[in-house]
Amino acid sequence: MLLRTLLAGATIALLASAASAETIKVGVTPGPHAQILEAVKPIAAKKGLDIQIVEFSDYVVPNTALAAGEIQANSFQHQPYLDNQVADRGFKIVSVGTTVNFPIGIYSKKYKSFDDLPAGATVAIPNDPTNGGRVLLLLRDKGYLKLRDGVGFKPSVADITDNPKKLKIVEIDAAQLPRSLPDVAAAGINTNYAKEAGLDPVKDPILREDPKGPYVNVIAVRAVDKDKPFVAILVESYRSPEVKAFIDTTYKGAVLSSW
Incomplete structure (x- = not known):
């Protein structure tokens, strides 16, 4: 009981x-x-x-x-x-x-280093302002682009002031960027979409953002x-x-x- x-x-x-x-x-x-x-x-x-x-x-x-x-x-x-x-x-x-x-990282199926990209190569970035801008800032910080002063965290393609490699920047929906890799020289891909596509966000990027920021x-x-x-x-x-x-x-x- x-x-x-x-x-x-x-x-x-x-x-x-x-x-x-x-x-x-x-x-x-x-x-x-x-x-x-x-x-x-x-x-x-x-x-x-x-x-x-x-x-x-x-x-x-x-x-x-x-x-x-x-x-x-x-x-x-x-x-x-x-x-x-x-x-x-x-x-x-x-x-x-x-x-x-x-x-965030920049990935490529064709090149082992960003330096290997030829002049005029196509680089895909997310089409939303902050994540696309994030990739542009990464390219600026690594010395591949120059951006207008005072762009903050949301630069756009229009803010590029110097592009020595004459890179062609195309904007694509962030979720579709992994699928674009066979068709472009490189693509800036958010980690969640990179992992979902089977990419290793630590080993695979040819450029990677500083984790502090x-x-x-x-x-x-x-x-x-x-x-x-x-x-x-x-x-x-x-x-x-x-x-x-x-x-x-x-x-x-x-x-x-x-x-």
């Missing part, structure tokens, strides 16, 4: 816990962002937060869905990209915590939700020692934790 009573009590407690758990939808892009959030889920669950992961195939829809209230948070973008989206589209979205950094990714929520309890739990669970260990073990330097 006592055992039966204890079991019944435990069942009631579990049901009560499940009933009291808050469920949120978090938008991510496929690859590391989704994989890392899978590691976050059990940690958040212990704190009473049930995370449902929603994958988006591009960089635009996750903010649109968040602003519309279709999801409660997203984890896929760095601060300059979020700032650009807010300025261009008027989203009332804010970052509430930093997550990971994906140093402004491009640390963030968790974003609607401004009206920023002080809600689920936000603190989500950020705390993400920035846990267990998730850091998962990132270090799984990605071996291709993805870097910010804490």
